[in-house]
Amino acid sequence: MTTTSPLNEPELQRAKDLLDQMSVTQKLGQMHQVNGAGGVVTEQLAHDVRMGNVGSVINEVDAEVIAQLQSIAVNESPHGIPLLIGRDVIHGFKTVFPLPIGLASTWCDETIERSARLSAIEASAVGINWTFSPMIDVSRDPRWGRIAESFGEDPLLNARMGAAMVRGYQTEDPSQTTAIAACAKHFAAYGASESGRDYNTTNVSEHELRHVYLPPFKAACEAGVLSVMTSFSDLNGVPVSGNEWLLTDVLRHEWRFNGVVVSDWGSVQQLTVHGVAENDKAAAEQAINAGVEIEMVSGTFINHAEALLHSGVITIEKLDAAVLNILAMKIRLGLFEQHYLQGATSPYNSEEHTKEAYEAAVKSCVLLKNNGTSLPIACDQRIALLGPLADDGYEQLGTWVFDGDVSISQTVLDGFRQRRVEVNYLPVFASTRDHDNSRIPLACDAAAAADAVVLCLGEEAILSGEAHCRAELDLPGAQEELIRAVSRTLRGRNVPIILVVLAGRPLALECIEPFVDAILYAWHPGSMAGPAIADLVLGERTPSGKLPVSFVRKVGQIPLYYGQKPTGRPVTHDNYVHMDQFPMRAEQTSLGMAASHIDTHFTPMYPFGYGLSYTQFEYRNLQLSSHEVSATERLDVTVEVVNCGKIDADEVVQLYIRDKVSSVSRPVRELKGYQRISIPAGQSRLVSFSLSRADLGFYNQRSQYVVETGTFTLWIGGDSTCDLSAEFNWISQ
Template sequence: MKNQRWLLVFLFALSIQVAHSQKYKDARLSVHERTNDLLGRMTLEEKIGQMLCPLGWEMYQKKGADVSHSPKFERFVQERHIGMLWATYRADPWTKKTIETGLNPALAAKAGNALQRYIMENTRLGIPIFLAEEAPHGHMAIGTTVFPSGIGMAATWSAPTIEATGQIISKEIRLQGGHIGYGPVLDLTRDPRWSRVEETFGEDPVLSATLGAAMVRGTGKGDLTQPYSVISTLKHFLAYGIPEGGHNGNTTIIGPRDLHENFLPPFEAAIKAGALSVMTSYNSIDGVPCTANGYLLNDVLRNHWAFRGYVVSDLGSIEGLKGSHYVAETMEDAAIMATKAGVDSDLGGEAYRNLVSAVKNGRIAESLIDTAVARLLRLKFEMGLFENPYVDPEKARGNTRTSNHIAHARKVAQQSVVLLKNNNLLPLNKDVKKVAVIGPNADNRYNMLGDYTAPQEPGNIKTVLHGVRSKLKGATVEYVKGCAIRDTLNTDIDKAVAAARRADVAIVVVGGSSARDFKTQYIETGAAVASSESISDMESGEGFDRATLGLLGKQMSLLQAIKATGIPMVVIYIQGRPLNMNWAAENADALLTAWYPGQEGGNAIADVLFGDYNPAGRLPISVPRHVGQIPVYYNKKNPKGHDYVELPAAPLYSFGYGMSYSQFDYSNLLVSKKDRFTFEVSFLIKNTGAFDGDEVVQLYMRDEYASTVQPIKQLKHFNRLFLKKGEARTIKFTITEHDLSIINADMERVVEPGSFSVMIGASSDDIRLDTKISVQ
């Protein structure tokens, strides 16, 4: 016993001595001290290894209930000294990881532990590895909660809802051993032909900024000392969502003022909320690829905004400087360009290996490498990974996709449903005897989910058919698919018509799909390839850009055939982009869009259809009448466009639009000036309808005369609030100096004296109250 005590004392003293000699291992020291100490001990190769982020799903091997690191991981650690992995837990057709071959939450935690254990115990310095995971609308891993895609979350117009969503996503990532979540996607999009509209928060900078900041607050506000805080990676920097021709990754035609007025503010708001990572985009702006744009990454991001996190390339975008943009002659040139521009981490993990020779040949200073590596190491120290690199698999097993998480997914889906038309058909009576549920998206699990989604157990996803049947236990609910999204050969429209004729009401679910399958071909970045050889439902999602916006396949024929029966018809669009709705707007008895509503989408849609939830979703992006109108976003700059020969200039449905089962009255607009640049706007809103429900009140402004051309109107504030029938409430907004400011001809943000219109309404084209304020 005495010898054992002596041994313990000796080991304790030895540990103190080691910690003292290796300051970076001493948790009592500051992050700054520990980072500098560790950086000073690293070889050039070890430093550059920290900047590499290879693909992660090949780095583990699974045998039953056991998971260990793979030989490839061992080789990458020893030869490349890697400091980060991407998408270790990802499962989808591209990675060829299925429910059988991939990782459930407990196994994912074991895999993360195995990777950390090997790197901590078998490397010279024992630097823990970062695991970065895709998380745009839930952690893209088996067994996690799937929320509506970004455009659906934006349709909630609810910052509290999105913040709560972020809390769940970050918790599920951290429980499994992940540290970095790729998302939110803050690209403003003005072109629905673009394949990734579904990932965004829409067309408006204020809505995107508000919801993006809310998501980041939910993921931990950048306080990495919290147990479930993740490093949020904002995507994609910058102006990626308006590519020329709608082609994903194509060049962007945009001026510097538009960048600063619209495209930068959402990123700035999210960074102020605590985001600690930014991903570059594939496009170029005015001839400069965004992965080599030092003005954006150094001048704006770091010098102007004081961003203290790290910048990561999009997958293969450094290689793209040579192979796509042709601005670098060699891969070493590309690596040097990206490093000098401020890119700290190479997603893909190949291009930056050339930095070793670049430094040794004097082509780039090692101090630039030190700066980049220090940014990464600081975050590892802040997160406490050196002291606590492992997680508990049992906690991962029991605390992902819980009943509370599923309930919240249903709530988000409910709030995201946008009612576009209702000829008093909705809500449906639950006493209805016969219902026909028809259409390619009526009972297709994966078409509910959107891109960046892992394989799902069959019972986890609730389709519209499931939701309707859950509401009507005693009724006859007949389902016929009718047709597919894209396939024009295999149809059963006649059967759908027969089912409709037997029903009291037909619910027809059409739209699009981002559901990947094992027949679809993929390029190295994971983007899908549209080809005649891989016909599936997929017509949206990364790589699936559209030239038109009409319903594909035989969907229009299906709608027209059901309409011809004379049976009351509800049309539901499940979609990743605003598709053409002209026919449905004119012919359906009720029309709504649920975007990609996630795993609880079917239940949420049924809640709306049968009046258990009063819809209040609002469009975060305008719905065009025709592809020839594009772009047709609401906050275009003066002058206002005139009508075309063939059709109006206005969209079919405008930004901010959405109906309710109730009605809301706006009155008593008052404005009081608090100081030179601050005004309080108040008004009364009353639920005058027969249903309790939410209303989304929106405040728009217009600078009447300014030194640079301004938008016709611009959203400044909004609020989603619940009112019982008959209830009235006074709403207040505060107009600030920032709301009044413009970017003048000298690219300075200033407030100019003059008159401003203040407009309160239920959408951008439904203004109920208006007044003017004057700034002296």
Template sequence: MRKMCLLGIAISLASSCAWAQTPSVALEHKAAFITDLMNRMTLDEKVGQLRLISIASDMPRELIRTEIAAGRIGGTFNSVTRPENRPMQDAAMRSRLKIPMFFAYDVIHGHRTIFPISLALASSWDMEAIALSGRVSAKEASADSLDLTFAPMVDIARDPRWGRTSEGFGEDTYLVSRIAKVMVQAYQGVSPALPGNIMASVKHFALYGAVEGGRDYNIVDMSPTRMFQDYLPPYHAAIDAGAGSVMVALNSINGVPATSNTWLMQDLLRKQWGFKGVAVSDHGAILELIKHGVAKDEREAATLAIKAGVDMSMNDLVYGKELPGLIRSGKVPQSDLDNAVREVLGAKYDMGLFKDPYLRIGNAEDDPADINAESRLHRAEAREVARKSQVLLKNESRTLPLNKRANIALIGPLADSKIDMLGSWSGAGVPAQSVTVLEGLRAAVGKPGTLTYARGANVTDDQAVVDYLNYSNPNMLDLTNDPRPAQAMLDEAVKVAQQADVIVAVVGEARGMSHEAASRTDLDLPATQRALISALKATGKPLVLVLMNGRPLSIGDQVQQADAVLETWYSGTEGGNAIADVLFGDYNPSGKLPITFPRSVGQIPSYYSHLRIGRPFTPGKPGNYTSQYFDAPNTPLYPFGYGLSYTDFSVSAPQLSANTLKPGSALTASVTVKNTGQRAGETVVQLYIQDVSASMSRPVKELKNFQKLMLQPGEEKVVQFSIDEDALKFYNTQLQYAAEPGEFNVQIGLDSQNVQQTSFQLL
């Protein structure tokens, strides 16, 4: 039976909710309510609130419910339906104090409906589209009884060898910070206590995207100025937006693991930034302090983590085993335990669970008959966002858009892969419900046009790679190879291609190749796919490459072979239809890269906002004794912010409303943008600023604003950007955040390289 609790009145002994076992304060007074509840909790009940248990762990469900009823579990994750979670909440309502459970899950880029991966969302540069993906995700997750998502992931990623590049929003501090705010607000709405909203847990705090060598779980060694200037702002933006939780990173920071890092968790997060939410360890991270070499045993690991400010222990037994004894012995102060419990209870309060433990679980009679019913999906929204997330990288001789009446050869190992369309961390998404490129093109091609398909190659024939990718998830294989000989598949593809007017080759990575624990030492396409592309090029037919991948790839040779290249990333449930929309011109691509594409792995790290140096390489000038690689071009394959359209745009030279800027005031930078092509289209106008001379080396340029606008053929608009002192501030060597007087260059263009410049003085 569903139990309800009363809001805003003193709770009586007769109430069904446990905190009413003795007279207490009104539920509407959060701090007093939680203090009153804590005063009635035993030591074991307090420790129990700090345990976050995975339903996928070795603990049987019956034992989990027994532990919950005994007050020894505070929350769970990896159960994603009402029938799964209702019995656990029932168990909590049988506990002595009836403190409600919360239920969490990784809702990263969709729940039932899968949207494009986060890196693709960032490629849209469209805050409304990104917010739409978050709102739909929250609604679907809430409808499945989930209270919290471990998202958004806002780690700055500048080394694409790191597999989790796919899970974040790219390389740029400003862009990722904007998206962090949008996603938190989309998940939580006006309040995470309302139905349809869920709490956001921003991750991974902190600096996880800077792991050395791009190798997952590795160390991070970074100067304080780089931390504060480049890597910390997105987390801060998410917290300023009201994120109710943070997930602590697995990496160490300058030798101290984040899970035991008092400076990170206490001094910075809580004292400097004022964070009041719940801090959750990553999976098994407290126990891993022993392997980090900072704790000699589980007892010391628990001590370090609780003192650092890690409130909840995810999927290990360390807190449950060790904290009661540590408290009783005085090794851990009672205040450290109480602080953590207060944050956990506060998060549950903010989720609305004390008011109604069944807020998102609902009544059994209202459970969906089929959790995967088509009626529960949001296909139109997913298709719209997926269209906006694609980036046109090359389009020689107007190869695209395709003619629906043409004879098209669709070839490639990813052209008909439902599971790969979903991408990494696809949550509760069902591969069978995704639309492949083959299905999307079949639905769109017109008469008398034809579409002929051949696989052409496997993603890779390296059996060691296949075995590795399939090891972690044997029930849903990430990579299933065609058993036919490679030459037989290649011959079939060439035969199909020779009979076509145009070839569309869908190539890239299997989704498991761009995932957690999927770091790579090279960024080339696998050899099987390179051979396929060369064979298709040899037919002499126009060749369109459709990329499916979760990181930048070094595809310089393949770009040279192709007539057109469309970056689609992993586009989600409606990916095939969205890709068909772009290929056939029903939608004009408008995406821009949120991360630099290097020419080779040897250029890594390759990002646009690097610091200025004393001997810079200048393209077109002699390179001897300048900072360069002498054996390859030094420019990226594709720069940050790059992306083409089926139409053309011009941007005028920037004009400033004033040549000087006084502290406390603002000036306006303006450009006129014109659609000089033959069809309507969107583009992203980007504002960069360069600090010409400062007390320390500053980046060659930094993104400070952007606007996405739609223009009809021949239409022009004036785009204005306001620039104030805050846009010029940076963290100096004393970690003071301030702007310094002097000259600043204003650069405006359609990507980070093709800009026009003017300047002003800050007085």
């Protein structure tokens, strides 16, 4: 079911009437997006808007400038068509929520939708009506900088959270003043860029596309997303901004998408750099014929499309279809009725918004390790708070926060002080990349005088995000040296060392994990990072986040994700052999012979779906409505989840399946459902799932979606390695 629908008949007629009145040049103006002038209305920009040569503006956030531009468009341009005003509102506007990869760690669709709703309220207050979010690229390479913007490695998690963001941005009525258009990006398979490098080539079979990378975009379309953005990359040799199969055959014809397709920044012109277009004119031809309708910034459409039309290589029908979609989007957004601001007041920094940012931050933090009773720390303990990220209101916001207000950030140091905890704070380093170890002895002295040590380490915001890809995943600078030094200082003493990691990607923690007693992975948690982390460390709140992506032990394991194929020789605990176990001069085929690396364990450091709590949960009484399910039935699954501890807590219940025998190889496990639930101490909850025929299907060798009869295994538990299982048979009717 969609949250938006095609135009009704009067609205459609309105769009068609407008289209009939427009010249070719004015139509191309609607397909032309320009970059803002940085808080001013230049003579050139005003002229272009007045002449109808611009349909949308990106990166203008000054409310008065936006109002002036909209006034020119509505009152002075030939047909009074208002502008689309675009901005990257990725995980907040002024109030910043956790990074998307952090939001994904909440496993809470309601939190995702609420963060997008409040972001839209803040952004729309200055006149923004279009955001280039959500990014729903399935991401399985933590070296890729843009994994920070993603919802992780799983198609279902990306699909559900992407749809939740669409609902939050657009609401059920996109024409209301606080709604903004969402944009699903980057279509498609951008997360599969070779070597985890941005803008790089992607080679993905159609089989993998349909099972992994396309489902989140299909879900966004079904949720009524108003726009889709093309990927920078080429896909199997064809750059997406010129890929007719993807943009027209799949998106338009197969999925019946009725929104707008926009290129990424300059990606149409970059068809010439890819080497598939001889010049800008040829690039415009390819992109328009492929199905791109708004060109972001580079201007090949406005400069060359009229000549292409006269030469017959593009058709007026193609242009008209594109412009009709753009006009329809503006009508759906209600821009003709609410086209510019009249004294709007920005709602950010309200108690409601900061409270929601705090709740999202609490839910997003993942407890990866907790030896004994290392956490929580009692409020009367003296804490040595060490690290450059403990009191940096900017870096905790993370990547893609052009408009985030640092003045409302509350740091970890702020959080502890607000709770009146005795804190000795030392940043130790100037930044996370600092190699100067001269202040490490002072940090060790502070640790020696404390009852507990909290290390706030990780990577700065600039080290993740677009174009900020890394070949190594260790803690940069001298941070690891600090951890080891503090560990040596406290050896033999009952002083817990708590590592709080603030980062934009999953880091490889194997080499430093033995030197700390607890690890709280906080990602970049946003404006309210400090109170959230302090409350988790002090036990005022209980950690409940779960990993949306597997954490590798070593970079060489990449890609490592839970839903891998079994292969013909799967590695198991029984057949795995580490190279240190090889006897000298062993025969080549005498050991191992399984799909693994011989110099590290085959498992991840921390698996997908993993996250500890301050309590323990037990799963009991797994029940299936039937063990023989026909094509017309649904399979109902119930399980009892018990909170065995003394603390009220949240748990994320996860359901996985495996098709044991099928005509194409299927993953060893697939996530098919999840629920975030609250359970009081000592009590239990009965959790139910329902699986339909569609949940059990896959694309066969002919790219047809099928559900084959056979046996399935089903697991329910707290992460992707859960072992409570049952089997059922899918039978023909």
